Amino acid sequence: MLISCAAYQDGKKLGDIDAGRIADYLGLPGCFVWVALHDPTAAELGDMQRRFSLHPLAVEDAQTGHQRPKIEEYGDMLFAVLHLVEPAGEDFNVGELAVFAGPRFLLSVRSRAEKGFQEVRARCEREPEMLRQGSGYVLYALIDAAVDRYFPILDKLEDELESIEGLIFAATGVPRGNIEALYALKQRLMIMKHAVAPLLEGISNVSGARVPALCVGTTLYFRDVYDHLQRLNQTADSIRDTIATAISVNLSLVTLQENETMKRLAAYAALLAVPTMIAGIYGMNFEHMPELKWRYGYVLSLAVMAAIDFYLFSRFKRSHWL
Amino acid sequence: MLISCAAYQDGKKLGDIDAGRIADYLGLPGCFVWVALHDPTAAELGDMQRRFSLHPLAVEDAQTGHQRPKIEEYGDMLFAVLHLVEPAGEDFNVGELAVFAGPRFLLSVRSRAEKGFQEVRARCEREPEMLRQGSGYVLYALIDAAVDRYFPILDKLEDELESIEGLIFAATGVPRGNIEALYALKQRLMIMKHAVAPLLEGISNVSGARVPALCVGTTLYFRDVYDHLQRLNQTADSIRDTIATAISVNLSLVTLQENETMKRLAAYAALLAVPTMIAGIYGMNFEHMPELKWRYGYVLSLAVMAAIDFYLFSRFKRSHWL
Amino acid sequence: MLISCAAYQDGKKLGDIDAGRIADYLGLPGCFVWVALHDPTAAELGDMQRRFSLHPLAVEDAQTGHQRPKIEEYGDMLFAVLHLVEPAGEDFNVGELAVFAGPRFLLSVRSRAEKGFQEVRARCEREPEMLRQGSGYVLYALIDAAVDRYFPILDKLEDELESIEGLIFAATGVPRGNIEALYALKQRLMIMKHAVAPLLEGISNVSGARVPALCVGTTLYFRDVYDHLQRLNQTADSIRDTIATAISVNLSLVTLQENETMKRLAAYAALLAVPTMIAGIYGMNFEHMPELKWRYGYVLSLAVMAAIDFYLFSRFKRSHWL
């Protein structure tokens, strides 16, 4: 679906144009055409491929989807793929933004994602001095917007991790639930990691040693995006590390607690077993058991049971068995 | 076994030729010979070595088999080895595809693998403008086809992992079986990893800084294969990581569950031990035990037993011991 | 809030100047202006941006805060961000120091941190021969001061780790408490790690192969800071590694101890169960039980119980079960 198609010259919008008239604008000096597609059909994409002479491999990637994030050069063109991660209930919905940027045009293809990039177009049109730098700047602006959307998602994952951590040490929670929650959190984190880490690598190629012609005027901006991605990447690594520790600490604490309980139950059982044994002995039916005839035999036997248990109880307490 | 032997000129097939007449075609301008062998004998391979002046080290590798995937240069020739992974029941059958590519010829040697590469030949013949680029493009097409076969295999491993994950958290499954299944999954994954990771390295040499003459026209295509391999590699790493976590989480959950059970059994045992002890006491044969003569002694003793157990039961419930 | 604003020429202070007159000094030969802000408003920062022609991306970073430590070049300017870590009760308060250094000026922006850098200004003014090298040297002096503040913090973490280690092996402590303490320690350590590791990377750019013009005279000094950071980084890694080992060793020791206890309780229970069983047998009410009528039946039965228990006791002792 074609969302918009407009021509810009020297940083100013000439106006929305019909897709059929794109060729007329590609030749104007200082002019570039910006087209946005959303979940395009193969025909729509094929049409754009012809108009902008896109490389078939890049078009195939945009069509197929499920690519790793990347920024590739095809001659004087750049082809970028980014993941668009949108929370969908408990899970993440991963869409894609594919961007073809040439000296005279920029084509963005959004797939399987709800939220559009209209605000990027608006921002660019408010900054004519930046937009004058052409499609390289628009490419930056789109990537920057997509990357900025990663921050609240990662923040939310961090918050969830913190709330699970609280449950771990409170220990009134359900340990099984904590592990399941941490496991699910890790899987969502990996989706973010797969969105961020390869892109970091890709961006370094347009802000590092050899910069493609298209981005020459905007390297500082791409370096800024690179810096954001590094922050995201570090946060993701940090969360991952903490999840691993939290899983093992959670298990440790639960094991400790269960062991404590078992130990206490075993110690109480021992306290019960002593009187049971003594009672058993005086329950024997031997004819000659002198104690049985004692006046205070019964009371004495109870006293002995109590004394032994009292002794054991205090000893267990001292040994931290109870 | 010779599968096919054909000559091509300027992207078009001249026709199938007899192996004995290969030399006649090697000298024709814009012409190259494409030979496919399957599980060849040493004699067949020796014959090709003479015709194409293959390097003895490369031929030895193709003969011996069980190589790491790689792409090596021998002068102006390229020698590539790929793993062909084919599901065989519960296990994987790992064959090999060795490709010798020179400026005037391409020789592919398939070993210990069922499925051939006829569809690659068909695709190449349908695209004369690509085939005109010579053996470098055919080399790409073969590698691309082999790599594309990795995707469904890895997808299947991912599906299996997910179904095991379901069993872990459902916890009605057999924990022992889960661990065995994860262990077996990991071993099959490692076969894929050994097919993908070294090839990634090898491909980077033909799509990176210094490109061999044979591949100059097809670097973008090799970069595309490289990109596919990176995706495969990332998926494999991700699965491996998840398997490790799943093994440990599975064990944790089982341990938790078993501990729960033991704790409950121990708590119930304690509930039984109390009446047993009291009954033991009133089973003693002392002559002077006044309670024994009480009218409601028996009932009272039962009441005491019940009261203590009721108290313990509710306390255990509160402490989550039951 | 503007803390100070002074002009320096040839290593000597010309005097505090009004912010409005900064432009007059920027043109003087061998002169540079040093401005320090603390938690500035957007307006104050915007004012400085205009006066020193700061790059909007750098200003945005200083304004927003929560950046990774870094040192970036903007043309002939350097922009550095450092974390200021200040102990706040049990936790750390992480502020930031952003420094803009140009050939003619240095602007430092301290955010969310208590302690200022007045002593750096004092030190620089005491060393005119160093200060003569201009803003590059002041940049070094600020970074050096910030980095030096990391040492006591990391030393304290190391001390805490050692005191927890003492508790682990003393084993009179609370194992649960040890794990919580180690977990909390690790989180504070990660704050330090995030302050140190990215800065290490950043500094290597101003002391390594291609040095920015601003730092040419001070590379040896930056290399010294780099060396300090490496020491800090190594210490942090070492602490992290030890925490991981300590957590697992702590759990191991506790598990060992609990197992010991359980084993001893179980062994004692077995010792009690034997007499209970024998007593039970002689408590049976069969009419024909000859032992019951023996003169020394009772004593003999007690002797048998004692003998068996004595035998078991010594055997358990030998097997280290008791």
Added chain:
Amino acid sequence: MLISCAAYQDGKKLGDIDAGRIADYLGLPGCFVWVALHDPTAAELGDMQRRFSLHPLAVEDAQTGHQRPKIEEYGDMLFAVLHLVEPAGEDFNVGELAVFAGPRFLLSVRSRAEKGFQEVRARCEREPEMLRQGSGYVLYALIDAAVDRYFPILDKLEDELESIEGLIFAATGVPRGNIEALYALKQRLMIMKHAVAPLLEGISNVSGARVPALCVGTTLYFRDVYDHLQRLNQTADSIRDTIATAISVNLSLVTLQENETMKRLAAYAALLAVPTMIAGIYGMNFEHMPELKWRYGYVLSLAVMAAIDFYLFSRFKRSHWL
């Protein structure tokens, strides 16, 4: 001990020569001398050092032994050290092969190893066209032979690992034995790893970017060795990884099995405790226990015991406690 000393010219053996006449041959065009020592005395080595002007540091390494595998350049000479790993009962015997290769000579020193390299000399003499390339080729042939001996050793380790894996899942084996076997296997693996990994690094220097003059004609051969070493290294890493997993899985399975057993024992104990308690109650000596006088009191009590146990038994079965 001098094993052999022969001179070669243009790929052909001139004949065995006396060590004292080495100098006569060093000057002949296209001629080189090949000397093999086995566990030489310091005097023998010193003698060779003088004749071939070997560097004292290299000679010291060959004398002392226990070096890391390496390939070093001393001017136009190469000095290589390899580990010779020979199975000795359950353990490995690690010897060394030190090779000094100069433009006019090759000196091999074998230490603490049984098996010699006579077959390398025989192979070289059968291939005069290769031997014509001089000592660089002989160096390759020796390294190739030594590396080829690693394969069967690593294969055997792999086989052992597989047979232990079988025991783990069969679970009729002795878990303690499995762990000891895996631990011992890992230690032998590390010996192989220490033989392979540093050599890999060393070989990359003679087959990579800047090739020493001595190896210029044989780079393809060294690359082949490099490839073999990479395969060995990958196999070793793979085995190591599997050992770690196997240790933890073995422990997990054993723990699961033991927990199962404990749970079943505890459940059976609970089944026994119920009748014991009831029997205890009817063993009390109260005067007023109406049930005792019932005609079918005894039978009824047995029935109640059986009923409760039957109920518990079926419930335990359902909960997988039995």
Added chain:
Amino acid sequence: MLISCAAYQDGKKLGDIDAGRIADYLGLPGCFVWVALHDPTAAELGDMQRRFSLHPLAVEDAQTGHQRPKIEEYGDMLFAVLHLVEPAGEDFNVGELAVFAGPRFLLSVRSRAEKGFQEVRARCEREPEMLRQGSGYVLYALIDAAVDRYFPILDKLEDELESIEGLIFAATGVPRGNIEALYALKQRLMIMKHAVAPLLEGISNVSGARVPALCVGTTLYFRDVYDHLQRLNQTADSIRDTIATAISVNLSLVTLQENETMKRLAAYAALLAVPTMIAGIYGMNFEHMPELKWRYGYVLSLAVMAAIDFYLFSRFKRSHWL
């Protein structure tokens, strides 16, 4: 404290000189001054700083101590810091050797370490042809001597590890003690690791691509030290890896053993519970219990108890529960 101060010319010692006359010798052709200090005061060091024009940052490092090992260039001077690790009872004492080497002098500063480097001076004076190369060679000789002292220390750690390993599998030892010993061993190992790993990095700068002028004639020697350090580093990594495995294997074996014991105790308890239950039943006081009146009731009941226990015993044996 000044230990010695001597002048050398063309590899020969001119004689011990007074510190005050150092300047006279610095100008002589082919002459250099070698000064050794031990735990110097700030004044002594300041004195040397003036005489040799040492860089203040290097002097500060030597004064402060507790540096990472490193080799730094200051113009045409080299500044090296090494750790001197000396066993002190159960622990290690870590001193430092700081060396300033210029074209005309070498100043060594030993701090907090007992053992001196007199034997290095003696060795150098015995080898005039080497000493002729000046302070670069002396720098090498000092580093070589310091590194050689690491070998016996690491060997001892390896021996200790092996003796603990013996205790683990003998399993008659104290598992708690094993873990404590392994933990302590790891901490001492880390001290060695911190001495070796950074130095390895530092040495690579004086034996690698761009060699400082001072070391041009001695690169082969520095490469030899580098090789030694790599061996040390590999050994340290290997020990660390083994310690980690040993801790986990130790715990595994102990857990296995404890589980075995618990299982056996539980099985024995079950064997005792059966007769106890039966005896309890025949200890009930029902009036109508026909078995009680049987002639052989008692014997029969004992026989039943024995039979059941015999059956259970053999079944437990078969299931490896006993």
